[in-house]
Amino acid sequence: MSRSFRNAARPTPGALRHRIEERLGIAVFTLALLFLCAQTVFAHEFKIGDLEIGHPWSRATPAGAKVAGGYFTITNKGGTADRLLSISSDISDKAELHEMGVEDGVMTMRPVAGGLEIPAGGKVALAPGGYHLMFVGLKRQPKQGETFSATLTFEKAGVVSVDFAVEGMGETGAMDDHAN
Numbered sequence: 001m002s003r004s005f006r007n008a009a010r011p012t013p014g015a016l017r018h019r020i021e022e023r024l025g026i027a028v029f030t031l032a033l034l035f036l037c038a039q040t041v042f043a044h045e046f047k048i049g050d051l052e053i054g055h056p057w058s059r060a061t062p063a064g065a066k067v068a069g070g071y072f073t074i075t076n077k078g079g080t081a082d083r084l085l086s087i088s089s090d091i092s093d094k095a096e097l098h099e100m101g102v103e104d105g106v107m108t109m110r111p112v113a114g115g116l117e118i119p120a121g122g123k124v125a126l127a128p129g130g131y132h133l134m135f136v137g138l139k140r141q142p143k144q145g146e147t148f149s150a151t152l153t154f155e156k157a158g159v160v161s162v163d164f165a166v167e168g169m170g171e172t173g174a175m176d177d178h179a180n
């Protein structure tokens, strides 16, 4: 019964080719969708005025952690300098801009006073080991694979909402060309 049905339904060579092309089309479409999704998570970018905020990311934290880092690049395509004044997010009580450096052979971290300048035509990177955001007083632990939103306020460009992609606990950003 099923054999005779199969025989009756056997496609002509032309129909077969059409069917293969159709499947290829679906495969290409699926790949394009996957690519778009990957773009959103791994190389996402936000724009406000002349500023481009590249790939905001954070790190998953162990249970009970009270702080989490925040990293991204800011590119200023304009002719005048701007300044990152403040950051806020629902994930923590507050967010601070920190600078990391070595003082007397000891790694130290201190808040950056007066905001972070983004020179005209310049690019500033917030990355592990240098300037970074610190989400202080976490209300919950950021989990790998999720995103959380934050608001950045610039002196001239204004306010922009961005999404931080949460990466693994051991992530250093070294393999990420956006962090350079």
Ligand SMILES: [Cu+2]
Pocket (backbone or CB within 6 Å): 098, 099, 109, 132, 133, 134
């Ligand atoms: Cu810090």
